[in-house]
Amino acid sequence: MNVEIDRESGFCFGVTNAVKKAEESLKKVKVLYCLGDIVHNSMEVSRLAQLGLRIINRKKYHSLNNCTVLIRAHGEPPSIYEYAQKNFIDIIDTTCPVVLALQKKIRETYLDIAPMGGQIFIYGKKGHAEVVGLNGQTNNTAFIIEDEKDLDDINIDINKPVVLFSQTTKSLSLFNNLSKKLTEKTMGKAKINDTICRQVSNRATEMKVFSKEHDIIIFVGGAKSSNAKYLYSICKHNNPSSFFVSEEKNLKKEWFEGYKKAGICGATSTPGWLMEEIAKKIKQI
Ligand code: SF4
Incomplete structure (x- = not known):
């Protein structure tokens, strides 16, 4: 069987940086905690x-x-840094620069529009670490929107500023649908900020092509990863013979019967070494 690993898959630069800093720090400090x-x-x-x-x-x-x-790369709210300062905790900050820039933008917007009763909306998953960090910039006053329907439950005051942001790893097409709805509801007054990281959305475009080029797709990802779920759904949609695995023991021999070309891809949180191991195992099978 021909097995090919998608060269665009694997850690994004934000995760690569976090892992590298963790490895370096582990050589220097006796105990390193990760939140x-x-x-x-x-x-x-x-x-x-x-x-x-x-x-x-x-x-x-x-x-x-x-x-x-x-x-980690997802970032944290200001309260985490405040606690560290008061309790002599040395912080090794690997917040991704894309997330840091978004936190700053949200904080500045909040300071600007809060005195006027402005409303900040964040498209993201409630309780997700990045969203907690983003909402922290607004003193936890933002409306967290998981899908379009959530907008129906909010009484939006269109005479006051309305601003929309997004968690970096959300789907661009769903964000566009949500933006359209918010624009309609506010009669065009909402300010829309597309803050989706292209490390994820560009991969979706590439994965469409990659998944069609192979007989079978093995998507390697962690069960807790949002972008793994999203990117896997792109593969499955474009190639019904797509399977999600977290480790080599999840592979099943019967999946490969009758196929000649297997493609391996992964999320921005999938390590390259794991995709290599999966490739080796498929060749053995
Ligand atoms: S997906 Fe984008 S925002 Fe998230 S860690 Fe990677 S580079 Fe940073």
Whole structure:
């Protein structure tokens, strides 16, 4: 069987930077905590855990002092930095520059329009780490919109500023639908900010082509990754013989029967080494 790994798949620069900084820091400090999974891929999290990275949740974070904590590419709200300052926590900040720029834009917009009773909308997943960090810039006053229907439940005051942003990893086409609806509801007054990271949306276009070029697609991704779910749905739509795996033991021999060309792709959180391992295993099968 011919097995090809999609060259555009794998870590985006934001995740590459976070993992690299974690590896470097692990060589320097005795204990390195990471607030939340450094990447939504359990195989990569286990690899880094073996090097000494300790994943903690927010509750544990708020019990710490005098230690080193890594902030992952998703970013965090201001309250996390304030706690660190008061409790002598050394922060290794690997917030992706794209997310940092978005946080800044939201904060500035909030400071600008809050005195006028302005309303900020963020298209994103409620409780997602990046969204928590973005909402923190508005003092947790933004409306988090998961889909178009959510807009129906909000009483929008169109005589006051209305501004829309998006979590960086959302689908561009769904964002466009939502923007259209918000524009209609506000009679064109809403200010729309397309803040979707092209590291994800451009891959969707490439994946459409890649998935059609192969008989079978093995999509490698973590169960908790939003962009893995989204990119996998693109593959499945364009090639019904697409399968989602998180590790090599998920592969099934019967999937490959009658096929000659297998394509492997992954999310922005899928490590290259894992796709290589999956490729080797498919060749053995
Ligand atoms: S997907 Fe984009 S915003 Fe998110 S970490 Fe990667 S480069 Fe940064």
